[in-house]
Amino acid sequence: MRALILGIIFAFGMLSQAVAQDHKLLIIDSYHKTFSWTESYTLGLNKVLDKSIHVSRFEMNAKKLPVSAHQRKADEAFAFYKKVKPDVVLLCDDIALNHMLPRLQHENIDVVFLGVNGDPQPLIERLNGPVRVTGVLERPHFYRSLSDVIQLYNQPIKNIKILFDDGPTAKINTAYLQSQANLFSKLNQTITRIERFTTFPDWKKAVLEDDYDVLFVGSYQTLRDGMGKNIDANQVITWTNQNTKHPVFAFWKVAVGEGMAAGGYVLDGEKHGIHAAVYIHKVFAGMPADHIPISVGHQGTGIYSKAEFAQLGLTPPREWVPIR
Template sequence: MFCLAAVLLFLSLPARALDVLLIQSYHAGFEWDRNYIAGLEATLGGGYNLTRFEMDTKRLPEHVFDRQADKAFSFYRAQRPDIVVLGDDNALKYMLPRLHNEPISIVFLGVNANPRRLLAEYSGQAKVTGVLELPLFIRNMREISMLMGKRNIRVKVMFDSGVTSQIAADYILRQYEQIRLSLGIEIDIIHASTFDGWQREIQSAFEEKFDAIIVGLYQALVDKEGNNVAAHQVLSWTNQHAVLPLFGFWDFAVGKGKTAGGVVLFGYAQGQHAPQLVEKIAQGEDASTIPIQIGRQGRAIYSTYEMSRWSLTPSSRWQAID
């Protein structure tokens, strides 16, 4: 009787909330991070305790990335979470070499690079799965071409010189080379390391006979003193000085005072997707047996104000956000 009562009491107790550690490549003030964190928190719910560590690799120079990763690993050791979530490429690149022999399940999100080589090099006790984030390049090009009312257009695609930008641009270039003739669109991918260089590229686009500009990633630009230039400053300047229509690959770049629109990726959607994998692990699945997935919840959005500024009329497929 006593044993039965004890078992019933144990079964009636609430299950322990699992501890999830999010290691961010960037920082909470970066809109992408803010959006996917909101998605994580909303989807994980009360069954999980979420703590965070910011590696801050958008604003800090590359020579301190290893030091930041060491700090993140020390934080992990102190926290001893049940599951680790790695946000974006730098977190996976710098943390997997430190975590691969730990008895931990890892879920990554927002990763642009093909992780297979890294996972093969650092195979160990850690079990890994995750969600890839790949720019919706082909859909963007087709929509922009139709929006501008002509087939053979020239587009300048702007990126900073950060790691994620290099990976995203390489992915775009591979896609472009495969379908260049069928698209009938010419692109030029630019990597700017300084704000001055970025400004020159924006200002020269019209004289170089481009038809439009796509603003990719712009958070790793530095000024003449080598200090990081705030992302909102870069985007605001670009909006004010561009004489060609501006489009974007990510939701945080679209809106009044930003770009006019695009078929974009959403940080919130990535934040919603990753917890689905976390939940499978919590239910007992081995993370290494859960297929790596591609987040494809992109959609065409636009700013009414910015579209009007460029005298463009999006089709019914596009969703107004302001």
């Protein structure tokens, strides 16, 4: 016990000393600061990161810009990195990771990532420079959310429709989801269909169809109008709630609330931010990033909107918690 206490005191002393050195952190975000996922993980980061850390930020704005612009934004991000000269780089989500790690591989820098849906190992194994990498994987709980929702009903649910946009992250997630959806359909005698859309008009057509009993929404932030302009995410989820003929559920916390999706077993960006901030502090305390195991983030939480559940006449599972 005495050894354990001494170890904790020593670790805390190292952390305090590291923080006192006014370390510099550069956050390279795949998206933009007003994007709901970014807001939620930033809240988690701010709860843990010491106030003395100097934080710089670069936004790749990938939800609004076309894919053809991502390379240019990555070049700008790398130029900003050279200017800032941070001690640690935090790469947020798959687009930042996939574009920035190859650019950072020859830098003597510690990199932490969060919100990554794909498998980063093949990319990390191809790196041939001194960069050191760790991070927090994002693994949506598709099967658990589907399972929890069908148990809300006293009658069998035969048709489930799942909608995503067609952004890079959606392509990764739907590939991961397909195997879970196939297993779910087999075990529960349901038809579970996954559809991806580039434009909001096509998304609307899918919502208005009467070929499902329950609707799930995945990501929808890259949807565009007929002229190629990005549609505001709040507009998409609000319109979906108002125009669907059947209940709407979600896989991410940012989509749940009054006038939005009714609930789901979801991922919480705030907890991902907290997890990543702990890793960042470990690096500042002297531990190389590649000595910290890559881990899977928060295991999920069942949440629901009281207003939406009341309107639907549903009783939430006992372990689900109300929000807003």
